[in-house]
Amino acid sequence: MDSVVETHGLTREFTRRGKGAKLLTRSALRAVDDLSITIAPGDSVGYIGANGAGKSTTIKMLVGILVPTSGTVRTCGLDPLKQRRELAARVGVVFGQRSQLWWDLPVRESFEILSAIHRLPPSRSRARTDELVDRLELGEFLATPVRQLSLGQRMRAEVAAALLHQPQLVILDEPTIGLDVLSKQRLREFLIQERATHGTTLLLTTHDMGDIERLCDRVLVVDHGRVVHDGDLDGLARAAGAGRTLVVDLTGPTADLGGIPHTAHLGSEVDGARQRLGFDSERTTAAAVLAAVSERAEVRDLSIEEPDIEDVVRRIYHARR
Amino acid sequence: MVAIHPYIRLLKAGFRQQSAYRLAAFGGLVANLTFGFLKVAMLFATVRAGGGTVQGYDIGSMSAYIWISQGLLGSINLSGRIDLADRIRTGDVAVDFLRPLDVQLATIVTEVGRALFALIPRGLPSVAIGALTVGMTMPTTPGPYLLGAVSLVTGITISFATVYLVAIAGFWLIETRGLQILYMVLSGFFAGLFVPISLFPTWLLIVAEATPFPSMMMYPIDILTGRVTGWASAGLFLVQLGWLAAMLLVGRLLTLAGRRKLEVQGG
Structure with a gap:
């Protein structure tokens, strides 16, 4: 089957006017630079990078709301600019930061309006609305005007609104931004289910490593408009140096636990009763580090921290320079 | 059962949205009435000074003009402002372009839906209160009311089709407030909000008639109050249709050009 997203040499420049004495000079900023990517049907792709790396610019070109400077883009087999409505x-x-609901109207009515906009037959509209209401747990606030919803409720309603017409490709731009742990959890579970049931292709940008780990089989990392990593999650961890952190709570004050192989002492709290040890999971294991710690102190509790997305991106950027 | 047509559903959405602002509608009504009585004082004095008629207006027909024009203030857009301008500035317009709709038509239809709702809490009470307090002369045959109603909806639509142009200029201008204020100043004057345009000196009347503004408010009132009847009223309605077509066409061209230019703001 044809790919859902296909770009060749996709480039977008923005002209910037200089300030003050340089007002008349213009410089071109390449937000997206020679981007060639392919996304197959059913893929779930995380699109990550620092702020200003070109993520949003790419998405806008994929959906036809921004004209590329050069290169080609096909989304769902269509030309996004010429076939916007199709x-x-x-x-x-x-969009985590923009609403597509009708602010003053009850949530249910936004779904009715969107059903009409997408010309869904009433039977299909009803079945799909029921499915989304059930899976995203929207029932208790369906009659509430959108402006009175909490952020978590509104985001769930936003997701339902975007998926009402059962699109083949779902693009989520920072979908979990500002959500509490429980709301994030619900949203992720819903997206996993939606993909399993309908074979939906997902493309998401996020700053939350949890989103990537739970939702994505493939990760694209962009830097200055170029793809610097394209692979699965393990590959990402390898590329980033797989820095995980073991946090141990000890029974009493303890000297810094330095000198454990492939491990770096990152810090101590409460006179060394809690210590943080960074380790390279390619060369050693959490069990080996724990064993080494246990020889020197009695461990009361422990936890392992995954690298956050900023860390991963920073490490990948760093490795390239 | 078949699916409801998208644009009809949007008209209803606009209507329903406006119904959420009842207190604002009441405030608007109070303002309309206050300025209505001010216009009564000034324009009735003008008619009396003219010996009982001025340019064909007597006290009864002047009163009809005053209260209908006040009642339409909540529905005909003479402020130059619509939500779209903010949506372009903040980049929320991206959401509009991501729907399988004509953005121009969807915007105008939603706004007209809001305007039609405003006739209920602002339009009808203004006319009723004016009729009860100072009286007014209205036609006694159904013709002017029928064509008047169609002409009125057309006038409302022309106003939003024109304000759409002000908003869409935001694709090229970072700030459209200057343009909006220019619209506000010109539209109220030339639409006949302050005085009927037939009281203008000839040269100013010619200028006014060269703009779409009289088609928004003056012509519908002329038809509705029976000041213009028969073929002449059909002629005014045709002029309205011409302006509507022109504004929609310009809006269409600007929307197409704007899409090429579209650099949706923000992340």
Whole structure:
């Protein structure tokens, strides 16, 4: 089957005018630089990078709301600029920072309006709305005007709104931003289910490593508009140097636990009763580090911290320079 | 059962949205009435000074003009502001372009839906209170009311089709407030909000008639109050249709050009 997203040499420049005495000089900033990516049907792709790396610019070109400077883009087999309306029927976009609901109207009515906009037959609209209400647990606030919803409730309603027409490709731009742990959890579970049931292709940008780990089989890392990593999650961890952190709570004050192989002492709290040890999971294991710690002190409790997405991105950027 | 047409559903959405602002509608009504009585004082004095008629207006028909024009203030857009301008500035317009709809038509239809709702809490009470307090002369045959109603909806639509142009200029201008204020100043004057345009000196009347503004408010009132009847009223309605077509066409071209230019703000 044809790919859902296909770009060749996709480039977008923004002209910037200089300030003060340089007002008349213009410089071109390449937000997206010669980007060639392919996303197959059913893929779930995390698109990550620092702020300003070109993530949003790429998404805007994929859905036809920004004109590329050069290169080609096909989304769901369509030209996003010339076939905007056909594409809108096949793509659902969730912007964490923008609303597509009718602010003054009850949530249910936004779904009715969107059903009409997508010309869904009433029977299909009803079945799909029921499915989404059930899976995203929207029932208790369906009659509430959107402006009175909490952020977590609103985001769930936003996701339902974007997926009402059962799009083939769902693009989520920072979908979990500002959500509490429980809301994030619910949203992720829903997306996993949606993918399993309908074979939906997902493309998401996020700053949350949890989103990537739970939702994505493939990760694209961009830097200055170029893809610097394209692979699965393990590959990402390897590329990033797989820095995980073991946090141990000891029974009493203890001297710094330095000198454990492939491990770096990152810090001590409460006179050394809690210590943080960074280790390279390619060369050693959490068990080996724990064993080495146990020889020197009695461990009361422990936890392992995964690298956060900023860390991963920073490490990948660093490795390239 | 078949699916409801998207644009009809959006009209209803606009209507329902406006119904959420009842207190604001009441405030608007109070303002309309206050300025209505001010216009009564000034324009009735003008008619009396003219010996009982001015340019064909007597006290009864002047009163009809005053209260209908006040009642339409909540529905005909003479402020130059619509949500779209903010949506372009903040980048929320991206959401509009991600729907399988014509953005121009969807915007105008939603706004007209809001305007039609405003006739209930602001339009009808203004006319009723004016009629009860100072009286007014209205036609006694159904013709002017029928064509008047169609002309009125057309006038409302022309106003939003024109304000759409002000908003869409935001694709090229970072700030459209200057343009909006220019619209506000010109539209109220030339639409006949302050005085009927037939009281203008000839040269100013010619200028006014060269703009879409009289088609928004003056012509519908002329038809509705029976000041213009028969073929002449059909002629005014045709002029309205011409302006509507022109504004929609320009809006269409600007929307197409704007899409090329579209650099949606923010992340």
